[in-house]
Amino acid sequence: MGGDHGPRVTLAACRAFLERHSEASLLLVGAPAALAGFAAHPRARIVAASEVVGMDDPIEIALRKKKDSSMRVAIQQVKDGAAQAAVSAGNTGALMAIARYLLKTLDGIDRPAIAPQLPNAKGGATTVLDLGANVDCDAEDLLQFAVLGSALVSALTGNEAPSVGLFWRSPAPGAPPFVEVGSRVGPDDTLAIIEVMKLMSPLKAGRSGVVTAIVVDNGATVARGEPLVFIDPGE
Secondary structure, three states: OOOOOHHHHHHHHHHHHHHHOOOOOOEEEOOOOOOHOOOOOOOEEEEEEOOOOOOOOOHHHHHHHOEHHHHHHHHHHHHHOOOOOOOOOOOHHHHHHHHHHHHOOOOOOOOOOOOOOEEEEOOOEOOOOOOOOOOOOHHHHHHHHHHHHHHHHHHHOOOOOEEEEEOOOOOOOOOOOOOOOOOEEOOOOOOEEEOOOOOOEEEEOOOOOEEEOOOOOOOOEEOOOOOOOOEEEOO
């Protein structure tokens, strides 16, 4: 019911989702009159809610006062096992607070995170978290976000052990790169440094040959198994 444009946009998205995913079904939560267009849909069911969390509602109002809001009732469906996930286009602060209150967090995770997939220069997507209004994160929070992101990417891509880091071509800012295209390297030569959670790991050549291409920009985010540097072993 929420969002910048309300049901006019969200219901159209629901209909498109059902058309693309014939195996899925939806619970539409909100004012029955606003959702009446889905009343006869074979894979949609309306769940009534008498209140709506506004985009400018404080979290305290959404959490403590509007206990029959469409957002809260939707998340309750997940808690009760009636739904596998809750999706909202509304107030994200309220969504996070209500979800944390009703669903709690996993052991070892203190706070949830917003984790969108952003298109990258390689034609794929990079999962980034947290993109919420967390301005006081400490090292433990960042570590937990990394655990959450790794689990999410693993579930989405099937990669059982995703790893992310930053690719650095030089040992320090302003220092010359370890190698350039055309450099001859041996198995133990360092090609770059991969930074993961402030831990610096050297990327070794692993073979002798000539560097023919460096396909990642300095400071770029990289994933486990991603091609970074090409070496021609020659003869």
